[in-house]
Amino acid sequence: MKTWWKEAVVYQVYWRSFFDTNGDGYGDLEGVIEKLDYIEELGVDVIWLNPCYESPDFDNGYDISDYNSLMRKAGTMETWERLLSEVHKRGMKLIMDLVVNHTSNQHPWFLESSSSKDNPKRDYYIWKDPKNEKEPNNWRSYFAPSVWEYDERTSQYYMHSFAVEQPDLNWENAQVRQEIYKMMRFWLDKGIDGFRLDVINLLAKVEGFPSVENPNDINYLGNNPGIHDYLQEMNREVLQHYDIMTVGEIPFVTPEDGLLYVGEDRKELHTLFHFEVADDMPTWDMTRFKEIQARWYEGLKGKGTNSQFMNNHDHTRQVTRYGNDGEYRIESAKLLATMIHTLPGIPYVYQGEEIGMTGVHFDSIDDYNDIAMRNKYKEEVDKGSDPQEVFESLLMLSRDNSRTPIQWDDTDQAGFTTGTPWIKVNPNYKDINVKQALADPDSVFYYYKKLISIRKENPVMIYGDYKDFSEKDENLYVYTRSYEGITWLVILNHSDEKQVLSLGKGLDVAGKKLIIANYEDVTGEESIQRTALRPHEARIYQI
Template structure:
């Protein structure tokens, strides 16, 4: 991979605009606030800023229900504010990646408003409509957000499909006019100067040819919609057309969110020669700590097993090697904070385990993604009341599993929310120890994590060896040491349930990455490590070689004789 692409060497920083920086005191982060923090992001060393949706939206699903793809949500500012942000970012050498949602729109989008009126208007086929079957919904598919995936509209005497909330009708990609409208809209953003797209649930856009019932989980009325609609028969065709009509001729970064994708799916969608997307987000490693009861979904409070994590990540590393490109992430707006989830967020070990997890991830092959606050080791929110939560998925799950199904006691469900709710990632960015963590002078839209006085950017920047400065060092290694991009991956000691160790290999060059996932001292001696191996980075001051202290991480560089 001597001719690697710029996006393979880049590090992406994800910004959830609503929670990043409020500039006008209304309690909601905005575009002006992001612009004010560009120097901080440049100081961190990242290359690309991924913005969660900033388009006009009713806000049912925090912006993933778009009512106008070509206008800015007034909560975040104006188009002039966005254009200034884009210009200011480019002046600093930072790129902007937009979050694009084209599997579904808001039910307030003009397309849907017209489509719902009748069966014979120009937009009637922009969405997926089906007749009732025996007076009921066309199929037993359940939405990702609980309940039926179908809603009836009397004006059409038909049901429309919504894989997510009722207010998020699925777009009909079988309609060529709809596809062209999407190409034109996205090309408009490219012409404005954006540098790429993150494509929300993009592998759901090709629906089955026949709409038939699925097999529900025991005791459940609905079948999981994900396996039914994911990775459909026209997905590759649609993505190649999107590439041809929007991406081609522009040096963009493109990443697809692809729930339920397999290795084979990713080899196609993110293939180095398939002309679809640069990379995809897979979710397998994010589901390892889900509940063993299928009816409970992700809601659980058990820790992940390291052997399972190794197996999952290694499968993707080796499966895509030389064929496609990995996206590397621990956190995003839909996942709880990794230091609370796979690490240890106690005061004693939070920083060490945050650095260890960063080391483990950034040593892999692929493009690393940081989520806002990850670089200072932000933790889960530890909310204790249901009223603290605003996330639609969390609230729906609570009412479904506790109130309706009585499947789990209320107190237990609260522990599940504390561990797994998406709101854990969405609490405001912790800038300093002032009121509301320096995020806003008003009332924040979601409560600030109570630990902000001890965990914040100002404090991290004042410390020479903070989580922030550790991320800076890792990012510089990604930029400066080619083997981080080019090296093949080799797992070591697959059955070790305490230490994750692996090699990166290019010719006679080697990186050895060693990470202790426990709070116990571990003795490990790697026979192939020469005595003159260079320690590139570690989260401890000294190198004791065969000893791994609690949450210790280190990367060695060395050469071998072929």
């Protein structure tokens, strides 16, 4: 079935690192408004805005203390309403990032819940008695050695899947669910176009909270019985009544699990982020990546919609982690874009990706804000591990790799702020910035713009069947997308060396027509059988 959200390209705005208009060192919603023309020029359809709700900001806004108001750092409700209006005025849509697995420990619900065992809101969160004078079980949280925090006042533990400051809501409580649905309607009635739902598969907990054999493998936190009842109820009560897009952040899933969340007959969510690439593939592995793509394509084909991304605010920038951010940065950034925008699913662009921004490598743990990284560093050093070794082991997957400010130009602080930025700017901003990209017709930016406009005009990129012709090749990725008699051939050399292309049987390229290439001198006239592809070369042909 054709829908607007399947045809969308989504641009993620991590607003605190986007553009600062008041000099406090934090990006703000006013800054997003000021740069909307830039986002519009790229050609994207949907802006995904990271959380900007009221929050003490222990985890960059993912610890919400008031769902119905805005964080002062971000701006006022009036500014937010102007942002929504300006986004719509430009023909784009806005989806909000929403966290309903947990709140801040400063949310009024939790302040009441923790005040006494007989408070009416006690059951809004998950409280348990100690077991043998210790934690109720051996579960580990994402950010800490235990999911349990002891509360002296009431002599019980509360559960937090993330930081101590982020207590998990008790979704078994029908009143909690109704409060959440009411809040979702509040934003939808303001006119937003959907939600990105943070760790949405963690809402249901394992019945009885039993200890596990291997607490470090934390997949017991997600996909538990009852989760689909909650999401179907959410859809029934809220989501189905609006013409919106919903994308769930869903770790620990296979295509079989994923289909339960996004199957069009399931009435839950539209699409999902799975993490078989971004979480489970630490460095580039071509054969593994192809195998993941094949399984997800077959698993969702004709029944549900995937998402395509390789970086976001939680994952190192793709050109650094999965490409070559040195000699072939520009070619590599364009190749990765070609791949993400032509594989089956909705493509996401993380701010700065469109100019080929790279991951950062700071010198000291003190330069990093990432609560997950800092907690892990402290935990390992406290065990007696060498601080420098621990620091270096955490560098590649630090969430701050992708959180440095957008590099707007080559002036002080990359034109992001007139103050001191909340996190240091990547030192390479003098060479990599928006001003330079917009002045260069062959930049990564204009390549993205062209790819996105091609996708808009050619349904084959959205609805086309997918077939891989290069399964076992460790460097080349060659696949087709076919739809209504039209076939496109995508050829990618994802390596630092020249590779000779040998096309498989069943590919007739006699009447080929070049659609786009990331090396300027490709004309479309050259033969492609037995062609030597240059490092990180990407081409798309109609055949």
